Amino acid sequence: MATLKDVAKETGLTVSTVSRVLNNRGYISEETRQRVYSAMKKLNYQPNEVARSLSKQTTNTIGVIVPHIRHPYFAELISNLENEAYQRQYKILLFNSQEKNEREWEYLEMCSSNRVAGIILCSGTVGVEEFQGLNVPLITIERNLENGTAAVECDNYQGGMLAAKHLIEKGCQHLIHFSGVRETAMPADARALGFRKVCEDGGIDFKDMATSAAQYNHLEYHEAIELVLRENPETDGIFASSDFIAAQILQVCYRMKIRVPEQIKIVGFDDVNIASLTTPQITTIHQPIKEMAKISVELLIDAQAGNIVPSRTMLPVSLVVRETT
Amino acid sequence: MATLKDVAKETGLTVSTVSRVLNNRGYISEETRQRVYSAMKKLNYQPNEVARSLSKQTTNTIGVIVPHIRHPYFAELISNLENEAYQRQYKILLFNSQEKNEREWEYLEMCSSNRVAGIILCSGTVGVEEFQGLNVPLITIERNLENGTAAVECDNYQGGMLAAKHLIEKGCQHLIHFSGVRETAMPADARALGFRKVCEDGGIDFKDMATSAAQYNHLEYHEAIELVLRENPETDGIFASSDFIAAQILQVCYRMKIRVPEQIKIVGFDDVNIASLTTPQITTIHQPIKEMAKISVELLIDAQAGNIVPSRTMLPVSLVVRETT
DNA sequence: GATCGTGTGGAAAGCGGTTACGTTGTAACC
DNA sequence: GGTTACAACGTAACCGCTTTCCACACGATC
Numbered sequence: 001m002a003t004l005k006d007v008a009k010e011t012g013l014t015v016s017t018v019s020r021v022l023n024n025r026g027y028i029s030e031e032t033r034q035r036v037y038s039a040m041k042k043l044n045y046q047p048n049e050v051a052r053s054l055s056k057q058t059t060n061t062i063g064v065i066v067p068h069i070r071h072p073y074f075a076e077l078i079s080n081l082e083n084e085a086y087q088r089q090y091k092i093l094l095f096n097s098q099e100k101n102e103r104e105w106e107y108l109e110m111c112s113s114n115r116v117a118g119i120i121l122c123s124g125t126v127g128v129e130e131f132q133g134l135n136v137p138l139i140t141i142e143r144n145l146e147n148g149t150a151a152v153e154c155d156n157y158q159g160g161m162l163a164a165k166h167l168i169e170k171g172c173q174h175l176i177h178f179s180g181v182r183e184t185a186m187p188a189d190a191r192a193l194g195f196r197k198v199c200e201d202g203g204i205d206f207k208d209m210a211t212s213a214a215q216y217n218h219l220e221y222h223e224a225i226e227l228v229l230r231e232n233p234e235t236d237g238i239f240a241s242s243d244f245i246a247a248q249i250l251q252v253c254y255r256m257k258i259r260v261p262e263q264i265k266i267v268g269f270d271d272v273n274i275a276s277l278t279t280p281q282i283t284t285i286h287q288p289i290k291e292m293a294k295i296s297v298e299l300l301i302d303a304q305a306g307n308i309v310p311s312r313t314m315l316p317v318s319l320v321v322r323e324t325t
Numbered sequence: 326m327a328t329l330k331d332v333a334k335e336t337g338l339t340v341s342t343v344s345r346v347l348n349n350r351g352y353i354s355e356e357t358r359q360r361v362y363s364a365m366k367k368l369n370y371q372p373n374e375v376a377r378s379l380s381k382q383t384t385n386t387i388g389v390i391v392p393h394i395r396h397p398y399f400a401e402l403i404s405n406l407e408n409e410a411y412q413r414q415y416k417i418l419l420f421n422s423q424e425k426n427e428r429e430w431e432y433l434e435m436c437s438s439n440r441v442a443g444i445i446l447c448s449g450t451v452g453v454e455e456f457q458g459l460n461v462p463l464i465t466i467e468r469n470l471e472n473g474t475a476a477v478e479c480d481n482y483q484g485g486m487l488a489a490k491h492l493i494e495k496g497c498q499h500l501i502h503f504s505g506v507r508e509t510a511m512p513a514d515a516r517a518l519g520f521r522k523v524c525e526d527g528g529i530d531f532k533d534m535a536t537s538a539a540q541y542n543h544l545e546y547h548e549a550i551e552l553v554l555r556e557n558p559e560t561d562g563i564f565a566s567s568d569f570i571a572a573q574i575l576q577v578c579y580r581m582k583i584r585v586p587e588q589i590k591i592v593g594f595d596d597v598n599i600a601s602l603t604t605p606q607i608t609t610i611h612q613p614i615k616e617m618a619k620i621s622v623e624l625l626i627d628a629q630a631g632n633i634v635p636s637r638t639m640l641p642v643s644l645v646v647r648e649t650t
Numbered sequence: 651g652a653t654c655g656t657g658t659g660g661a662a663a664g665c666g667g668t669t670a671c672g673t674t675g676t677a678a679c680c
Numbered sequence: 681g682g683t684t685a686c687a688a689c690g691t692a693a694c695c696g697c698t699t700t701c702c703a704c705a706c707g708a709t710c
Contacts, residue, residue: 015660015697113372354689
């Protein structure tokens, strides 16, 4: 591939001059500029970003680590992150930790080795480690981490409250909440708290069912759901911690001949595409994923520039009523 | 961050020696090796991949370009690609072209600038361009491209045949196929051909409905589906080009009070998570995504090494019977 | 005419590694 | 004793680009 040197040779200038027109800095005569441009075109010159990064001591790359890619929530999140990064001339290095602790560690080190501009660490249930030695901004999304640069989350507590209120308003008396994984503390846990608060205040019967890590890892909840429904036949309202779970609840209900929303009403969480692809479509708590992605990228770039950024940002959620309630 | 030079200074050796132990090449005494290791640990040394890449004139990064990320098929594909890459110490740079021609171009150039090891270009309906000037292997998945290094696809024709046969066996007489986008020729078009062949051979009535690019871009087909069903009330079997479309057909049927599979039977394509999250679950043509991802990555690395690789690889599909037929 | 600012471009030192080649010490061999 | 081979490590060029410092020409200024 053509290099700066080639372009310099072609134009009879030196690399420093060519570099200058490439970066638009310093004084360059219009004629020289044109000469360089046409030489670049002629040689099909593509600046070597690797060399550039080495020289500038920084890259335009953001490391994104998620626990799952195939999970619609993360797919949606990644999609938005990529888009926001693109708008700002950044690229995404994508890593899928698969909920494995070692793998997450490895990825963090890879990010570091690759001198990413910063890291966006999403959710995930692995233990809160000492992420020291990381010299780059670390933004977390929906995840607790003591020594991160900044955390972005949605108002999970409010989300739990909205779900409970809605189910109660719709006449439910016996509620169940399928919550997240119990092992690790996560911001999403607040959903259960908000839900509980409203139930208690309203004197409504409720139960909280935590899913296991194994289930989360395989994204498979059918069995557990069926068991819970059999053991709690009086249930008439369910709040699921994700639309993904809600969709599976819907399937189990169908199999058990429980009509939704007539016999049981369901509220999901996230509001990702799956919520509107099921039949009936899922009433859910909308998580502002697009905004969360935008803010995360902005915080990262801001932190990279050496600025002080808010250590915690919380965004509001909202109820989207569809057909399961 | 600590550099090789720091480690060298710490140990009293030169960078070349340190580099040698880092890369395990040449003769190094065991004592020196240990001295270097402990110095690295002490200084928390992380090799700078950027510098390494520049020096080696190649990276361990694979550029992946997809038209959608939120689409379950691509999410699944990306997930598998990432995993296969990880096994081989490669990283994924992810780009979402959003079906935009310019953006795809831009991404190809970014890949080139970043000196990726190779590019995996997935599906996408943008025109077949002259991707010259690209000095890296270009692997396509489910996409026609004249000057790519290698193409990987599943046996779409066979898939279409399987779907038609299955529907006919189940007693359907009036079939409809919701196919892909018509504008650009894609391997997936063969699904329609296989489907047509079986219908014609069996003397079964059928129609082929191509979706528009606009619909594909927004992943929204409800209206079109409803229109088609209204205009073709005799329809009793549908073959959808993706599970994503099949899920929407399911919804439209529900709204129109058409019972599935009693009145209309549906077969999807891809076999991604959405197919088993709907109610009823979707009978579909299984696409061996995992294997396609594996082969793509292998081909890419092989081509990067300068080897000649098969220019076209086709993998078999299979029918997965669930509840919509 | 000496001084100065301004526009233009060259020279060279990094950035942090890799690697071909050179040097030295030591043991084995005829 | 001299040659040879090999182990162990150093020297220095190079990867492609950025950036600081310098050099020079030219017109304006005092």
